[in-house]
Amino acid sequence: MLEDFIQFVRKENLFQADQKILLAVSGGIDSVVMAKLFSLAKFNFGIAHVNFSLRGEESLADEVFVKKLAKTYKVNYHTICFDTKAFSEKEKLSTQMAARILRYDWFEEIRKKESYDYIATAHHQMDSAETVLINLSRGSGIAGFHGIPVKNGHIIRPMAFATQEQIFDFVVSYKLTWREDSSNTSTQYQRNFIRHEVMPKLLELNPHFVQNVAQSSTNVALIEQWMQAELNLWKEERCKNDESGNVFVKLFDTPLAVKEMVMRQQFLLAFHFNSDTMAHILDADDKQIGKIFESASHVLNIDRQQWVLSPKDQSEFKPILVQEEYETVDLGNQLLHIDFGENENGFELPTGAHIACLDADTLTFPLEIRKYQEGDWFCPLGMNQKKLISDFLTDKKVPLNLKKNVQLVLSKGSVVWVMGYRIDNRNKVTDKTEGLCILTLENKTKP
Structure with missing residues (x-):
């Protein structure tokens, strides 16, 4: 083979x-x-x-x-x-x-x-x-x-x-x-x-x-290779891209021939538009300026003699990556501050649900921040065995509508902090800890 x-x-x-x-x-x-x-x-x-x-x-x-x-x-x-x-x-x-x-x-x-x-x-x-x-x-x-x-x-x-x-x-x-x-x-x-x-x-x-x-x-x-070659020529003549990923497609004000209709349809397929939506787009004329059509990945706006395609923001479905050099990360309604220090004699560990004081040597950057999902687990502080985070949140009597929005901090795929609740026991500060990583959540001040 x-x-x-x-x-x-x-x-x-x-x-x-x-x-x-x-x-x-x-x-x-x-x-x-x-x-x-x-x-x-x-x-x-x-x-x-x-x-x-x-x-x-x-x-x-x-x-x-x-x-x-x-x-x-x-x-x-x-x-x-x-x-x-x-x-x-x-x-x-x-x-x-x-x-x-x-x-x-x-x-x-x-x-x-x-x-x-x-x-x-x-x-x-x-x-x-x-x-x-x-x-x-x-x-x-x-x-x-x-x-x-x-x-x-x-x-x-x-x-x-x-x-x-x-x-x-x-x-x-x-x-x-x-x-x-x-x-x-x-x-x-x-x-x-x-x-x-x-x-x-x-x-x-x-x-x-x-x-x-x-x-x-x-x-x-x-046969499709021939069609693709024709489409590439069509795109060279009609399409322009900007740095933000937007695509501008020039539409000529002429009656649609079969070839033009096929080219437009083939072009739209690459942007995940389904057959029904494509039919509506192809039927739309220049009098429908401002008309919006959506696929799972893009938004198409009919403008003056052109289509304007913009990519959708899918960041809410992806983890936020936290680099070691970051000082503050914007989480929407909250800010996450990242500080580093030494575990010196007399240093008093900060406490509170909004603070995670971790052994820096147990972390690998970039850290990830994402929402809790079914199947996630960690070893809660004070325990040496793993526990499903869903069970942990249930024990903490977190309401169902709030549970789905709980965020996690992960290092190399392992949960180090259930944000606002508890750190992982494997990342706690001990007598042998030298470097500290302190994560602090701060609610944004409402205007």
Whole structure:
């Protein structure tokens, strides 16, 4: 399989041997195999893992597993924790679509920030065939018929050549371990329903169904490549971007020809607009100046002879990163002050729910600040065993509507302070403590 993998990368011109690739690794069998292949091929790569906070302690265990995997391969590791449920509810999206938008937007942030050339996902032949069926069931344009593209901008799928049988054989050969996502067995998700209920029936009809879909997808992809080239020319003529990520699209005051309509539709697909919203946008005319349309990631405003697309602020679903050199962090209604000091004789530790006095040597910066999520745990001060934060807050009789807004401070993924309540016992100040890190919450003065 290693030789097939290297040949596929070369044949499809996915990347050059000296380029730097960011691997999206969930901890599941496919992404674990991809990471092993990259390591064996001696490619330059880093690993990115997303904790979607959907499966409690199981999600946390996945994160720990992938972190150890990155350490084994001695590569850079990037991770983030999203409040996926809150995002999906706010944007009225399915959980799977919400997770997709959040992860790909974050992967692109890391790619740019850390100078990776491409982002690699571990989709294989079966995934692509399932995607074709999903797209057909929803109603799809030409893009839906080619399944998952092998290369799409900065996204590459170096496992697209592989069958499930090859992946399982490879795992056995190298005695690899992986994490099994319990949600994969639930048919409440559309992809799982197709995987467990529909696909076996199609394979009974034709054992080569997956390979045939892969070949058909390749043919359709050639047509889409031509369309993409046309779209790129259209964007060069029409689109301008500013430093804030806004996109301005010039619209000519001429009757819409078929080609123009197709170009506009293809352009909107990249900004996560659904088919109904796209239809309304395409039907809107220049008399509807100021009309607003929204996708999960962008807002489109119809202006004078142009569209103006602005990215939505998704910072509320991401952790706040606190660097060691920071003195104050703005948390909205509160300020968090960060001070450092020495644990000298006679020093009296500050106390109070709004203050956390921590052993600085137990912390690794940047610290993370995010909302509490189901499955989070810590060792409350005075205890040497872990306790679910949900149970801790229940014991503290925190009302349900306040519990969901409780914020945590984390160091390397471990909770060090349930803000406003208690620090973790592992980060407390002891007689051996030399350096102190003091975090102080201050309510903003109302004007």
